[in-house]
Every structure is written in C-alpha cells, then in structure tokens.
Amino acid sequence: MIRVENLTKRYGSVTAVDGATFTVRPGTVTGFLGPNGAGKSTVMRMLTGLTPPTSGHATVLGRAYRDLPNAGAHVGVMLDASAQHPGRTGREALTLASIAIGVPRTRVDEVLRLVGLTDDEAGRRVRTYSLGMRQRLGLAGAFLGEPRVLVLDEPANGLDPQGIHWMRGLLRDFADRGGAVLLSSHLLAEVQAVADDIVVIGRGRIVAQGPVAELVDGLGAIARSLDDAALVAALEAAGHAAAATASGVVVEAEPVDVARIALAAGIVVTDLRPHGAQGLEDLFLRLTADDAREVAA
Known part of the structure; x- marks a missing residue:
C-alpha cells in the first residue's frame, strides 16, 4: 500500500x-x-x-x-x-x-x-x-x-x-x-x-x-558471565562473532551453543537468553552508531 x-x-x-x-x-x-x-x-x-x-x-x-x-x-x-x-x-x-x-x-x-x-x-x-x-x-x-x-x-x-x-x-x-x-x-x-x-x-x-522476526529474533544470543572478556574470546575461538556490550555479550550463535562453549572454557554464565528479548534496541544502536551524538566517556 x-x-x-x-x-x-x-x-x-x-x-x-x-x-x-x-x-x-x-x-x-x-x-x-x-x-x-x-x-x-x-x-x-x-x-x-x-x-x-x-x-x-x-x-x-x-x-x-x-x-x-x-x-x-x-x-x-x-x-x-x-x-x-x-x-x-x-x-x-x-x-x-x-x-x-x-x-x-x-x-x-x-x-x-x-x-x-x-x-x-x-x-x-x-x-x-x-x-x-x-x-x-x-x-x-x-x-x-x-x-x-x-x-x-x-x-x-x-x-x-x-x-x-x-x-x-x-x-x-x-x-x-x-x-x-x-x-x-x-x-x-x-x-x-x-x-x-x-x-x-x-x-x-x-x-x-x-520482518522483525528475521532482523531481531535471528540475532543469536545475549549472555552475561563472571568474565565477559574470556567469554568473548572463547566464542570467537569457536568461530562465532561476539562482542561485549553494555547489555552483555552479544553473539551470533544459539544459546545452547553459547552454554556449551562457556562450560568447556570453565566460564560461569550468569544470564543467557535469545537476543530477541532485547534485540531491537541493540540492533538499532549497532546500525545507527555513526549517528549517535553521545560518546562513551
């Protein structure tokens, strides 16, 4: 229309x-x-x-x-x-x-x-x-x-x-x-x-x-752990793109795969869920980062 x-x-x-x-x-x-x-x-x-x-x-x-x-x-x-x-x-x-x-x-x-x-x-x-x-x-x-x-x-x-x-x-x-x-x-x-x-x-x-389902719900998983830097390193070593954000570690992998990688690396995960739960905000911030007026201190 x-x-x-x-x-x-x-x-x-x-x-x-x-x-x-x-x-x-x-x-x-x-x-x-x-x-x-x-x-x-x-x-x-x-x-x-x-x-x-x-x-x-x-x-x-x-x-x-x-x-x-x-x-x-x-x-x-x-x-x-x-x-x-x-x-x-x-x-x-x-x-x-x-x-x-x-x-x-x-x-x-x-x-x-x-x-x-x-x-x-x-x-x-x-x-x-x-x-x-x-x-x-x-x-x-x-x-x-x-x-x-x-x-x-x-x-x-x-x-x-x-x-x-x-x-x-x-x-x-x-x-x-x-x-x-x-x-x-x-x-x-x-x-x-x-x-x-x-x-x-x-x-x-x-x-x-x-579609929202493709752009947001398909983004993978978001996790928090006792050592997010180590978790990012372990995920990347396993071939998954990952980044530490204010909301947690965002990774292009299913939650079950994140859990297995963290367990193998001996990293304690304190929160793990599909990225769709907060996906639109993170997608928006990532795609429009160049337009942001605010910069990290």
Missing part, C-alpha cells in the same frame, strides 16, 4: 535523504526507526506531499499522495499532533476536518470515542490540552476518514503507559483488518511489540529493513 523508491532530498549541499527504498504491505505495521536528524520526518513529509523530493518517488494506494482524490478519506496522517489551532475546541477541529474530506459529522463522535476523548474534553480549547490529549486528537483526525493507510510520526509521544498500551492495540487491530501502518517512534520496545516489519534509516540512507 506504500511504496518508496529511490527517494532523495537535498537542501543545497546537504543530502537529508539518500535513495530511500522500502514498502509497507497491507495488513502490517511497519516501524520506521532512526536517530534524530536521520531523515525519518523528511521521508514522511515527502510521502504525504508536504515536501517535494529532489528525485525518486513515493506512492500510497498506487498513486502519489497529491494525486489521490480526497486523500484524507483514504490515508490517515499525523505528523505533528500540535498542529491544531489552539483556539478551537477538539470537536471543532475534527468537525472542520470532516467537512473538508466530506464525511458525515457523526463520524466525529465515533473517532472521539475511538481515541478515548470525553465530551467534556472534546469541548475544551486545544490550548488547554496536555501533550497526551493532543496525541489522541491527532489520532482521531487520522482515523476520521476511515482510512486504509496510516502514516504516524511519534504517535505515542506524551502518552502514559496505559495510553501506549491502548495505542498498540488500536494499531494492531487496524492492521489485522487489512490496513497498512507506517509508524515512526523512538519507543523501541513498543515498536518491537506491535510491528511486523521494521525499516531503519541512518544519515538519510536505509541501513536495514525486513
């Missing part, structure tokens, strides 16, 4: 996005990950027609977003939940949007219930909303036209744990009914919990993409 092909955006001598290519399949949630400044928002703005690409193209439902007749009725977009007139009430904002895309005003009440905003909250001025309430209002706007595709940039920002859990169920249900979701988020655990596929961008280039 979403296809991005060789999408590039340059601002003078700066290349913000460099040949991005990926797809979002019907019936799936695709997590779109990358450090700040990596190009995620630029890709999403090009996808939704807000920023013209320098080259390449992106389509939604088989057409460029700008060429979709009444795009808001088919594609739900939330790129900035704060982009609402602060002097309007939540209900007024949604009512105006319903008029613009030609859906019945009764749909306003439906989406308000969907996102959990009460009648009292819907009647308040947006300027009085908390960040979490603005996120819910933005999601209500995205669902207003009964879309087949959702494009969401940091929709969980400002939500409490219960709200994040609710949003996960909302997106999962949408995808399970055949919809396609492109979800940008910094909450890696939530992405891992809800996403079918992930796309990782770093310095404007796609550095990894594919």
Whole structure:
C-alpha cells in the first residue's frame, strides 16, 4: 500500500535523504526507526506531499499522495499532533476536518470515542490540552476518514503507559483488518511489540529493513558471565562473532551453543537468553552508531 523508491532530498549541499527504498504491505505495521536528524520526518513529509523530493518517488494506494482524490478519506496522517489551532475546541477541529474530506459529522463522535476523548474534553480549547490529549486528537483526525493507510510520526509521544498500551492495540487491530501502518517512534520496545516489519534509516540512507522476526529474533544470543572478556574470546575461538556490550555479550550463535562453549572454557554464565528479548534496541544502536551524538566517556 506504500511504496518508496529511490527517494532523495537535498537542501543545497546537504543530502537529508539518500535513495530511500522500502514498502509497507497491507495488513502490517511497519516501524520506521532512526536517530534524530536521520531523515525519518523528511521521508514522511515527502510521502504525504508536504515536501517535494529532489528525485525518486513515493506512492500510497498506487498513486502519489497529491494525486489521490480526497486523500484524507483514504490515508490517515499525523505528523505533528500540535498542529491544531489552539483556539478551537477538539470537536471543532475534527468537525472542520470532516467537512473538508466530506464525511458525515457523526463520524466525529465515533473517532472521539475511538481515541478515548470525553465530551467534556472534546469541548475544551486545544490550548488547554496536555501533550497526551493532543496525541489522541491527532489520532482521531487520522482515523476520521476511515482510512486504509496510516502514516504516524511519534504517535505515542506524551502518552502514559496505559495510553501506549491502548495505542498498540488500536494499531494492531487496524492492521489485522487489512490496513497498512507506517509508524515512526523512538519507543523501541513498543515498536518491537506491535510491528511486523521494521525499516531503519541512518544519515538519510536505509541501513536495514525486513520482518522483525528475521532482523531481531535471528540475532543469536545475549549472555552475561563472571568474565565477559574470556567469554568473548572463547566464542570467537569457536568461530562465532561476539562482542561485549553494555547489555552483555552479544553473539551470533544459539544459546545452547553459547552454554556449551562457556562450560568447556570453565566460564560461569550468569544470564543467557535469545537476543530477541532485547534485540531491537541493540540492533538499532549497532546500525545507527555513526549517528549517535553521545560518546562513551
């Protein structure tokens, strides 16, 4: 339902996005990950027609977003939940949007219930909303036209744990009914919990993409021991790539093989599990290390 092909955006001598290519399949949630400044928002703005690409193209439902007749009725977009007139009430904002895309005003009440905003909250001025309430209002706007595709940039920002859990169920249900979701988020655990596929961008280039099960669950094992340096040496001597990280020793081998190697080397292992348990965070940090602002002391 979403296809991005060789999408590039340059601002003078700066290349913000460099040949991005990926797809979002019907019936799936695709997590779109990358450090700040990596190009995620630029890709999403090009996808939704807000920023013209320098080259390449992106389509939604088989057409460029700008060429979709009444795009808001088919594609739900939330790129900035704060982009609402602060002097309007939540209900007024949604009512105006319903008029613009030609859906019945009764749909306003439906989406308000969907996102959990009460009648009292819907009647308040947006300027009085908390960040979490603005996120819910933005999601209500995205669902207003009964879309087949959702494009969401940091929709969980400002939500409490219960709200994040609710949003996960909302997106999962949408995808399970055949919809396609492109979800940008910094909450890696939530992405891992809800996403079918992930796309990782770093310095404007796609550095990894594919099903979560292949990219994360297939990473091997993670272990802690009384002597991690010795464990790394023993694993490498046995032909397995291994590295000591803050989370433990990450190794491209099954946990049972790690246990056997440690036992043979006389190393006491204190923790051993499939890497998938913390895999998305470690994968993200490894693939985007060059973009990290923080350096080890």
